[in-house]
Amino acid sequence: MITCEGLVKIYKSDDLEVVALQGLNLQVREGEMMAIIGNSGSGKSTLLNILGGLDRPSAGSVTVGQWDLLKITDEQLVSYKRDTVGFIWQNNARNLLPYLSALENVEMPMMFSSKLDRAYAKQLLEWVGLKDRMHNKLHQLSGGEQQRVAIAISLSNRPKMLLADEPTGSVDTRTSDMIMEIFRRLNRELGITIVIVTHDLSLAGKVDRVVAIRDGLTSTEFIKRNPNLDDDFEQGGLAQGNVHEEYVVVDRVGRLQIPKTYLTALNITDKASMEFDGERIIISPPKSLEG
Numbered sequence: 001m002i003t004c005e006g007l008v009k010i011y012k013s014d015d016l017e018v019v020a021l022q023g024l025n026l027q028v029r030e031g032e033m034m035a036i037i038g039n040s041g042s043g044k045s046t047l048l049n050i051l052g053g054l055d056r057p058s059a060g061s062v063t064v065g066q067w068d069l070l071k072i073t074d075e076q077l078v079s080y081k082r083d084t085v086g087f088i089w090q091n092n093a094r095n096l097l098p099y100l101s102a103l104e105n106v107e108m109p110m111m112f113s114s115k116l117d118r119a120y121a122k123q124l125l126e127w128v129g130l131k132d133r134m135h136n137k138l139h140q141l142s143g144g145e146q147q148r149v150a151i152a153i154s155l156s157n158r159p160k161m162l163l164a165d166e167p168t169g170s171v172d173t174r175t176s177d178m179i180m181e182i183f184r185r186l187n188r189e190l191g192i193t194i195v196i197v198t199h200d201l202s203l204a205g206k207v208d209r210v211v212a213i214r215d216g217l218t219s220t221e222f223i224k225r226n227p228n229l230d231d232d233f234e235q236g237g238l239a240q241g242n243v244h245e246e247y248v249v250v251d252r253v254g255r256l257q258i259p260k261t262y263l264t265a266l267n268i269t270d271k272a273s274m275e276f277d278g279e280r281i282i283i284s285p286p287k288s289l290e291g
């Protein structure tokens, strides 16, 4: 569904340039539910905004389904955003209309694209567990309920892919679990590809694959040991390292990113020595050239 190769995003302002993505590689299969984690400033939102068509890439390649997001025209981008992507932000309430009901909020974007379908709007609210509250005005709903209305809205255009930027960032643990369960159901029952961006490691245990971004590059992947494990067993997840297997990402030309902590521990700065013993590749501080 998603392929990024050597994806670069440079932000230019006055005479300052920020390289937010510096040649990122990522593959996401159709129907996958995965998470992207990384520290603040690592480039997560930049990546999501590019995938969602809100921002343009600077170089490299990025395709989503049939669309090449580097070559796409402004006109095509409008239909891409309308037909392919659903977007969820951390603080969705700001995009909702407080004096309209939950149902009217879901119907609003359908009206904009002339595809009003009340039965489907109701079904979406039922899916997110708001069947009994759909006629309540937005301001009468809690933050977590509003976030679920936002999820219903993001699905109103029947997207093939859902992009969620810190979707559980401002809700309590119970609501966060509920939101992740809704995602899981949408993924299983409707086959929607879901990409969640977060710095919350506890979400990681609830997805099959986690890709870590460091300094604008994919650095590590965590793949669930047993994808058939029941969600009940996933507590602790990545944080305790009991669910996922960790892999370092090696790109097509053989580059990999070594964590800064490893380099510091071994006092490796600009060079390292590398040996292959037939089974393993061993990276160590450079051997002294003297003697």
Ligand SMILES: Nc1ncnc2c1ncn2[C@@H]1O[C@H](COP(=O)(O)OP(=O)(O)OP(=O)(O)O)[C@@H](O)[C@H]1O
Pocket (backbone or CB within 6 Å): 011, 012, 013, 018, 019, 020, 038, 039, 040, 041, 042, 043, 044, 045, 046, 047, 199
């Ligand atoms: N519009 C912009 N103009 C200039 N620089 C930007 C812009 N947007 C992001 N950046 C810079 O690009 C880098 C990556 O930012 P990004 O928002 O993608 O990180 P993030 O991983 O999502 O961080 P956070 O978790 O804090 O949201 C940062 O150094 C940021 O300052």
